[in-house]
Amino acid sequence: MSSILEVRDLVKEFPGVEALQGVNLDVSAGEVHCLLGANGAGKSTLIKCISGAHEPTSGEILFMGEPLPVGDPAGSLKRGVATIYQELDLVDELTVAESIFLAHEPRRGPLLNFDQMHREANALLARLGHPAISARTKVRALRPAAKQIVSIARALSVDVRLLIMDEPSAILDEGEIETLFEVVRRLAADGVGVVYISHRLDEIRRIGNRVTVLADGRTTASGIPASTPTDDLIELMVGHKVEQLYPDRPTAADEVLLDVRGVRRLPAVRDASLELRAGEVLGLGGLVGSGRTELLRIIYGLDERDEGEILLDGAPLARSPSGAIAAGLGLAPEDRKSQALILDWSSAKNVTVASLRRFARPLLSIRGERTAAREQLRKLNTAPDDPDRIVRLLSGGNQQKVVLARWLLRDCRVLLLDEPTRGVDVRTKAELYRIITDLARAGVGVLVVSSELEELVGICTRILVMREGEIVAEIDGKTATEQELLRHAVAPTDSPDLEEEVV
Amino acid sequence: MTTSRAEPTGVSRSAGFVGRLKQLQFQEYALVVVVILLFVAGAILKPDTFPTWDNVRNMLTQASVIGVLAMGMTFVIATAGIDLSVGSMVAAAGMFGGVMLGDTGTSSLLFIVAALAFATALGTVNAISIAYGRVVPFIATLAMFSIARGIALLLNDKLPVSLLDLNGGNFGEPAVFSLLWFGTGRILGIPVSVYVFLAITVGAWVLLNRTRYGRHVVSVGGNREAARIAGVPVRRIIFSVYVLMGALAGVATVLLCARLGSASPVSGNLYELDAIGAVVIGGTSLAGGRASIVGTFLGVLTFALIFSLMTQLNLSTEVQQVTKGLIVLGAVLLQRPEARY
Numbered sequence: 001m002s003s004i005l006e007v008r009d010l011v012k013e014f015p016g017v018e019a020l021q022g023v024n025l026d027v028s029a030g031e032v033h034c035l036l037g038a039n040g041a042g043k044s045t046l047i048k049c050i051s052g053a054h055e056p057t058s059g060e061i062l063f064m065g066e067p068l069p070v071g072d073p074a075g076s077l078k079r080g081v082a083t084i085y086q087e088l089d090l091v092d093e094l095t096v097a098e099s100i101f102l103a104h105e106p107r108r109g110p111l112l113n114f115d116q117m118h119r120e121a122n123a124l125l126a127r128l129g130h131p132a133i134s135a136r137t138k139v140r141a142l143r144p145a146a147k148q149i150v151s152i153a154r155a156l157s158v159d160v161r162l163l164i165m166d167e168p169s170a171i172l173d174e175g176e177i178e179t180l181f182e183v184v185r186r187l188a189a190d191g192v193g194v195v196y197i198s199h200r201l202d203e204i205r206r207i208g209n210r211v212t213v214l215a216d217g218r219t220t221a222s223g224i225p226a227s228t229p230t231d232d233l234i235e236l237m238v239g240h241k242v243e244q245l246y247p248d249r250p251t252a253a254d255e256v257l258l259d260v261r262g263v264r265r266l267p268a269v270r271d272a273s274l275e276l277r278a279g280e281v282l283g284l285g286g287l288v289g290s291g292r293t294e295l296l297r298i299i300y301g302l303d304e305r306d307e308g309e310i311l312l313d314g315a316p317l318a319r320s321p322s323g324a325i326a327a328g329l330g331l332a333p334e335d336r337k338s339q340a341l342i343l344d345w346s347s348a349k350n351v352t353v354a355s356l357r358r359f360a361r362p363l364l365s366i367r368g369e370r371t372a373a374r375e376q377l378r379k380l381n382t383a384p385d386d387p388d389r390i391v392r393l394l395s396g397g398n399q400q401k402v403v404l405a406r407w408l409l410r411d412c413r414v415l416l417l418d419e420p421t422r423g424v425d426v427r428t429k430a431e432l433y434r435i436i437t438d439l440a441r442a443g444v445g446v447l448v449v450s451s452e453l454e455e456l457v458g459i460c461t462r463i464l465v466m467r468e469g470e471i472v473a474e475i476d477g478k479t480a481t482e483q484e485l486l487r488h489a490v491a492p493t494d495s496p497d498l499e500e501e502v503v
Numbered sequence: 504m505t506t507s508r509a510e511p512t513g514v515s516r517s518a519g520f521v522g523r524l525k526q527l528q529f530q531e532y533a534l535v536v537v538v539i540l541l542f543v544a545g546a547i548l549k550p551d552t553f554p555t556w557d558n559v560r561n562m563l564t565q566a567s568v569i570g571v572l573a574m575g576m577t578f579v580i581a582t583a584g585i586d587l588s589v590g591s592m593v594a595a596a597g598m599f600g601g602v603m604l605g606d607t608g609t610s611s612l613l614f615i616v617a618a619l620a621f622a623t624a625l626g627t628v629n630a631i632s633i634a635y636g637r638v639v640p641f642i643a644t645l646a647m648f649s650i651a652r653g654i655a656l657l658l659n660d661k662l663p664v665s666l667l668d669l670n671g672g673n674f675g676e677p678a679v680f681s682l683l684w685f686g687t688g689r690i691l692g693i694p695v696s697v698y699v700f701l702a703i704t705v706g707a708w709v710l711l712n713r714t715r716y717g718r719h720v721v722s723v724g725g726n727r728e729a730a731r732i733a734g735v736p737v738r739r740i741i742f743s744v745y746v747l748m749g750a751l752a753g754v755a756t757v758l759l760c761a762r763l764g765s766a767s768p769v770s771g772n773l774y775e776l777d778a779i780g781a782v783v784i785g786g787t788s789l790a791g792g793r794a795s796i797v798g799t800f801l802g803v804l805t806f807a808l809i810f811s812l813m814t815q816l817n818l819s820t821e822v823q824q825v826t827k828g829l830i831v832l833g834a835v836l837l838q839r840p841e842a843r844y
Contacts, residue, residue: 302732325734333732340732342725344792353722354733356715363713406733 003065004029004193005050005162010059012045019045021217023059027162027193032184034204034226035197037214038237038425043197046214047164050195051083052076063162074103080161084151084168090139097121097135100154124153129179144335145172145288152183163187164195169203170423173288173451174486181207199425200452201230213237234426245430246458249477250440252280257445258317258414260299263308268294270469272308276414276445281436283460283477284449286489291469292449293334296416299447300324300331312414325354330407332400334418334449340403341391348373348387351405376405380435397421397428404435415439418449433459453482465489530786534801541808549815558811560694564686566807567700568593568759570800572778573785574707575751577799578744580782581711583724583791584640586745588629589752590774591651596622596756597766598655601664611669611682618760619753625651626749634742644745648775655768663767666760674764686761696758703754708796720744724791773824780827781806784834806830 007025011018020042027033037043048054050061055071062068069075090099097117098105106116121135130149139147148168155163165184169177184207188194196207204211208226212219213236220236221228258276263269268291276282284292297303299310301320310317312327321331333339341350351373352359359369374387380401382394391402400420407415420436421429436459440446450456456463460477465488473488545553552558572589579586600618604610625647632643667673670683677683688695711717722730723740731737755774760766783789784805785798809830813823 300732321731322734322736331732338726339728342722342729342792344725345722349718353718353730353735356718360715363709364715364718366713 002029003027004063005195006060006062006065007046007050008060008062010046010049010061011057012042012049012054013057019217020049020056020059022219023214023217024219024222025195025212026223027195029161029193030188030191031209032188032194032196032207033223034208034211035195035214036201036204036211036233036237038427041214041237041425042217043214044166045217047083047085047166047195047197050076050162051081051164053083077158080159081164082155082158082160082162083164083166084148084155085166090147090150092138092140094139095135096125096133096137096139096142096150096153099139099150100124100135100157102154104158120157121153124156125149127156128153128183143289145176148172149176152180156187160187160192162193162195164197166197167199167423168196169198169200173489174453175287175490177203199423199429201233201426202454204233237426245426245433247434247437249459249461250279250281250437252277252461253443257312258299258447259309259311259314260295261309261311263295263298263310264306265294265298265303266306266469268469269298269305272466272469272471274447274464274471276447278413278443278445279440280461281440281446281448281459281477283456283463284447284466285451285453285456285463285485286466288451290466290489292466293418294469295466296331296418296447296449300329300416302331325410325412328410328413329416330354330410330412330414331416332403332407332418332420334422336396336399336403341399343392344390346388347377347382347391347394347402347405350391350402351376351387351409354406355409372409373405376408377401379408380405381431395425395428396423397425397432400424400428400432401435404432408439412444414445414447416447416449419451420448421450421452421455429455453485456480456485457482531795531798531801534785534798534805538801538804538808541805541812545808545812545815548812552815553812556692558815560692560697562807562811563697563700564694564762565811566803567694567696568755568762569774569777569781569806570700570803571703571751571755571758572774573781573799573803574703574796575744575748576775576778576782577707577785577787577794577796578711578720579640579748580779580787580789581721581724581791581794582741582744583727583789584633584741584744585644585779585789586629586748587641587644587775588625588647588651589748589755589778590771591648591655592622592625592749592752593756593759593771593774594655594766594768595625595651595658596753597760597770598658598664598768600756600760601666601766602658604664604666604669609669611680614666614669614682614760615757618756619750622753622756623746623749626746626752629749630742630745633745634738640745652768659768661768663765665765667764670764682757682761683764684761685757686759686763696762699754699758703751704796704800711794711796716740716743721792721794724788724794726792776827776831777806780831780834783831789835 003026005027007023010020010023012020023046035043045054049056052068052071052073052075060067063079063081100121101117106113118135125131125133128149133146133149139150152168168180172180184194198204204226210223211226211228212223213221213233215237255278256275257278260272260274263272272295286292298305301318301324317327318324337343348370352369356364359365370387377387378385382398382401391399421432424432436446448460457480462477463475463480463485464471465473465485467489475484576586596618599621600614603617604614629644629647632638633640666682669681670677674683674687677688685695685699690698719735719740722735723737727737759770781802782799785795785802787794787798810823813826
């Protein structure tokens with residue numbers, strides 16, 4: 001197979017940071033080449049160098065034997081290098097079709113050819129297995145998973161030779177991931193080279209041909225077979241073996257903290273009841289769009305409910321986030337960057353923002369804030385150990401720790417976690433699982449929404465499964481299996497297909 | 504600052520927060536230099552008239568009106584909002600106060616209370632339409648820009664109201680706490696209006712940097728959804744900054760009318776541009792989430808110096824207007840978001 005992309009001794013320095021210190025990568029036409037590495041290892045920097053968003057300090061990037069123009073994303077795209085970034089860079093106000101063809105819109109004379117645009121957009125979405133997404137919908141109205149599909153369609157709308165995907169599966173559910181893999185396989189069969197970045201090691205065997213591993217800005221393995229044992233891959237990524245991914249499961253106390261009765265908010269949540277006990281990690285599984293996130297938002301007071309009751313310690317819970325927080329709730333939302341953090345603020349300020357009253361006497365004690373924030377951040381082993389660091393510059397896992405530290409500082413009693421380990425590397429995941437479990441042991445009731453079935457099975461005391469806005473199953477965490485969860489999560493008619501693919 | 508820092512593997516310390524801090528402070532330091540340079544330039548170009556106590560006093564007095572507005576504007580912009588109506592509100596509040604006095608009114612307190620109340624009321628209208636009517640701040644305040652100016656013109660049939668009756672018909676020796684005292688009175692040789700401006704600056708700094716309220720204001724501009732999820736009463740905060748802006752427009756009205764000895768329906772023209780300009784060159788982000796009272800203060804001084812200098816060099820107001828616009832444009836260009844990595 002001919003080499004489509006060659007990266008030789010690539011170095012990229014930012015002021016004060018050597019993000020890449022000699023990276024080699026070799027991608028053949030028609031292969032799916034997985035790129036592995038812990039957060040901060042330099043994966044994102046590498047792909048930004050390839051796509052032209054960053055200008056490398058030194059080293060070579062050859063695309064089909066020729067150097068790519070440096071620092072020129074449009075030029076790279078024109079040559080057939082398409083990149084789908086982790087942060088979905090779509091414009092909310094555009095329609096799906098407009099987003100897909102942004103900057104290369106089909107035209108009829110000087111005017112946009114909307115017919116052609118919609119037709120081709122629909123064709124691309126159908127090819128991706130998502131004909132249900134309307135080309136005329138505004139991006140704003142789409143859920144993250146659907147936005148991902150639109151991003152992929154956008155990459156496919158040019159004649160792509162090299163497709164770089166930065167954690168495309170992070171926000172997709174099992175069914176959608178399989179559809180995505182189908183598309184990736186088809187593209188590879190057409191001779192496209194695919195660089196696939198994921199934290200989910202199981203995916204690498206499912207989709208990849210070869211693997212390149214990055215650690216601390218260097219390649220620790222380049223082009224090794226995707227069949228390399230998981231333990232070896234993890235070792236290459238983190239430099240040491242992860243002792244135990246999942247800690248022992250906490251057990252629930254008798255005391256019911258949160259009692260959700262018959263909550264309804266159409267169309268997402270039709271009828272949801274649950275009891276969250278002190279000291280347990282309660283999982284909430286289901287497909288993307290089954291109403292899990294919406295249910296959390298209703299509990300937290302972010303969205304109104306049509307019907308139903310929510311009690312905390314037997315008393316009705318206030319219907320606003322500030323009321324919920326005052327009563328002892330905390331939420332770590334699905335999208336850390338857009339919903340949880342003020343990215344231009346320091347970690348310390350992000351931690352204390354929900355507890356400012358305690359530092360106001362009546363003027364804020366900045367030193368007191370900083371000290372308290374650092375104490376919580378240290379408990380969670382946040383790196384770097386610097387409460388003044390701007391959170392934008394932290395890795396995803398550490399950003400999540402900042403969010404958790406915020407609620408630790410408040411001693412909250414009920415913690416709602418929405419996809420707590422999304423975009424987080426294996427080592428940090430293990431840390432987060434331990435944190436979550438420790439919190440439960442300390443008597444906190446933790447409600448975890450996750451699309452990673454393995455994680456639910458790994459850490460939860462009990463698992464509830466949502467389907468189409470209803471809670472359809474309750475499973476004991478000790479005996480739960482991923483297959484069982486998935487069987488409940490998908491509608492009965494679809495289940496045989498999906499089960500086969502997963503097993 | 505002797506904290507030990509564990510150095511996590513592979514993460515070298517970047518410019519990070521320090522860089523950010525320096526960047527913000529850089530703009531402040533740079534402005535200090537600009538202010539000094541402008542003063543030196545003035546002293547060289549007009550050695551007889553520029554570096555004089557009289558001129559400095561004059562500049563500061565004039566700057567105090569814009570300065571008070573700019574402090575309010577800093578809060579508004581910190582929430583990623585904007586208020587285009589401040590100049591019109593100043594005119595309307597002044598006219599309202601003047602009309603309330605009637606023909607023979609001699610109560611400074613009545614004028615001051617009326618002007619403050621009216622400006623605050625107009626600000627509250629902005630606040631309601633933006634926070635509860637969910638009108639975009641640009642449009643809501645653009646509407647108020649027109650409404651308040653119209654009210655100012657309507658109140659006394661387009662005619663100004665003289666306020667000199669409050670002081671026996673002339674500018675001489677105003678009594679302490681009378682209206683004109685705020686415009687022409689002095690304490691230790693420094694105009695009262697300058698004290699008012701400085702007091703409001705200090706108050707604004709404390710409010711923004713050392714109170715829960717100030718932190719909430721900046722959080723709303725930094726990331727509204729995240730602020731809401733962190734329990735910040737977002738709508739109330741947004742409401743409050745426009746009310747605050749109105750109240751400060753009232754203060755600016757008092758200072759302006761006190762200095763001029765009259766209320767005019769055409770006063771305050773384009774004051775919003777001066778106030779926004781001072782805030783922006785001071786380093787407060789128009790996108791919200793980053794605000795600097797010190798920067799705004801220095802921005803106000805920079806503007807005051809430039810215009811005093813240009814006036815003394817006999818440059819026409821038209822030239823001054825072009826310059827003003829160019830400075831604001833330049834400041835925004837300098838503020839472009841840096842490339843992320």
